[in-house]
Amino acid sequence: MHAEVEAVFREERGRLLAALARRFGDLDLAEEVASEAIEAALVKWPVDGVPPNPGAWLMTTARRKAVDRLRRDQVYAAKLAVLQVEADRAGPPAVGDELPDERLQLFFTCSHPALAAEDRGALTLRCLAGLSTPEVGRAFLVPTATMAKRIVRAKKKIKDARIPFRVPGPDELPDRLPGVLQVIYSVFTEGYSASSGPFLQRLDLAEEAIRLARILRRLLPDEREVAGLLALMLLIHARRDARTGPDGSLVLLDDQDRSCWDRDLIAEGSDLVVASLTGGPAGPYGVQAAIAALHDEAPDVAGTDWAQIVALYDVLIAMDPSPVVEVNRAAAIAMRDGAEAGLALLDRLSGEPRLREYHPYVLARADLLHRLGRLPEATAAYREALALAGTEPERDHLRCRLAALAGETPS
Amino acid sequence: MKYMLLINAGELDLSGGAAGCEPEDWMRFDKEIQEAGVVVSSESLADLVTSTRVQVANDGRRTVTDGPFAETREVLGGYYVIDVPDLDVALEWAAKCPGSRGGGSIDVRPVAEFPGA
Known part of the structure; x- marks a missing residue:
């Protein structure tokens, strides 16, 4: 029962935290009283029943606890009072029973470019996905103590440098939204193809990223x-x-x-x-x-609309030129026009410093050399890819390829 | 909240000014930020060749060195202290400042607040 109720609170916690952070301008205080309010609910609701408006109950309880805390600590209160006046000035207060959804502010704060890139994903998971610090640590394969330090560091910067809790205006949004999306996508890719360690996929993290994107989609339809x-x-x-x-x-x-x-x-x-x-x-x-x-809708590799995929890669490159996208495009060209054409494109990228240690590039080259029957060169390229692969399953896969190649090569 | 904008000159041209920035750009920016009423103080520093470094060792001995200093990669060219509501506003002013262009950069640092001060 307890775990179930806590799961329900995961999302509620993000809403509560966002509203409190905005109200008090302090993420630490907001976290503390949000947790206390949820704990109180876990004790009371099973006895008294769930209140008609659970969100408002939590908010009222948390706000009361925040006021108590501020009464105890006057210096802190004086400092926060200044912030609060400014926060009140920044936007209209809540109307009616409905707890206003202020998570969008929190999304922008947690992925603010002034925070270290590695801290943004951690903070977003902590504050918006409602993960505990040990859970965030496990997600990024970092010890809890290290993760706790990182989260404290990020929260200190938000507070001391006063990174605001606000949604950028329409003129700033095109600049800032990609940063928020990047944070969510990096959580996803981290979970999907773990960049290091024994496990290939950490699905929970990918699912958290999808959950965050669903919340963001509701906020910015x-x-x-x-x-x-x-x-x-x-x-x-x-x-x-x-x-x-x-x-x-x-x-x-x-x-x-x-x-x-x-x-x-x-x-x-x-x-x-x-x-x-x-x-x-x-x-x-x-x-x-x-x-x-296009990949997902194709019946098989041969039946994939490679011409359309190449055309889309062309659009992508025109938008945002990157050698990594060029590698994917070359692989699609190889499917459309043959391995020779793809390899020629890949070889033209060989001078790119960003690709020198990029495992998918070396692997794509190895595969095309293999398809063309250039076996000694393919073997050398697979060995190079093996040295660069980050996860154990990736390495196993490459060892299999090398073993198969050894069988094909006349000795 | 007070922030200091530390203006690091990028590439210097032959006369010692920041490359790609005209004096008019600075005058226009200074007028704009002064008129916005956010400036607490600001100074522009003289050339690095006029700088002198002082260090006092543990034994109390004083070392005085003439600038410019070989290890200095970024040259502090001046600063503004501004009083604005939050970091986003401070970053906005930093981005408008000509010192952020032409290979230069601006470090935006909050001024420490001490209780009772």
């Missing part, structure tokens, strides 16, 4: 890139069960059992792709989601 990001994550996540073998080994897209793909997520993601690409110029997440949708 008209922002097409929010729809694009949610679509992209759903369309990738739809393949989760096919991506690893029963022994935890890596299964690449070409070899995946497509009947294991999650059709509901694909349908939801595809609808969102449409939303993200209509009504104005496309953004990078929308285009990447469209590419993912």
Whole structure:
């Protein structure tokens, strides 16, 4: 019962925290009294019954606890009073019973560019996904004490440098929203293809990222890139069960059992792709989601619309030139026009410093050399990829390839 | 809340001024920020060749060194202390300042507040 109730509070906690942070301008105080209010609810509600408006009950309880705390600590109160006046000036107060959803402010605060990049994801998980510090630590494979230090550091910066709890105005939004989306997507990619360690996927983290994107989509229903990001994550996540073998080994897209793909997520993601690409110029997440949708809707590798995928990569490169995208485009060209054409493109990128230690680049080259029957070169490239691979399943996969190649090579 | 904008000059041109910035840019910016009523104080520093460094060792011996200093990568060219509601507003002013262009940079640091001060 207790755990169930706590799960219900995960999202409620984010709302509560956002409203309190905005009211008192202090994330520490907000966290403390939000937790106390939830604890009080866990004691009272099972006895007295759930109040008619649980959100308002929590808010009232938390606010009362904050006032108590401020009465005890006058110096702190004096400092906060200044902040509070400014916060009150910044926006209209809450109206009626409905707890205003102020999580959008908190999203922008937690992913503020003035915070260290590595702290933004941690803080967002802590404050908006409602994860505990040990959970956030586990998510990023960092000891709890280290994670606690990072979160304290980030909160101290918010408070001492006074990073505001506010939604950027319409003129700033195009500059700031990509930062919020980047934080959510980095949580997702961290969970999806763990960059290091023994496990290939940390699905919980990917699901937390999707949950965050769903909240953000409700808060910003008209922002097409929010729809694009949610679509992209759903369309990738739809393949989760096919991506690893029963022994935890890596299964690449070409070899995946497509009947294991999650059709509901694909349908939801595809609808969102449409939303993200209509009504104005496309953004990078929308285009990447469209590419993912083409993969997800194809019956097999041969039946994939590679021409359309190449065209979408062209759009993506025009929007945001990057050698990493060039690698993916070259792989798509290899499928459309043959391995030779793809390899020529990859070789043209060999001078890129950013690709020198980029494992997917080396792997893509190895695969094309293999397809062209240039076996000694393929072997050398797979060995290079093996040295660069970050996870154990990735390394196992490459060892299998190398073993298969050794069988093909005349000795 | 008070913030100090520390203006680090980027590449210097032959006359010692920041490359890519005209004096008119600075005058325009200074007028704008002064008229906004947020400036607490501001100074522009003389050339680095005029700088002198003083260090006192543990034994009390004083060392005086003539600038410019070989290890100095970023040259502090001046500062503004401004009083604004939050970091976003301070960053906004920093981005408007010509010192943030042409390879230069601006560090935005909150001024420490001491209880009772």
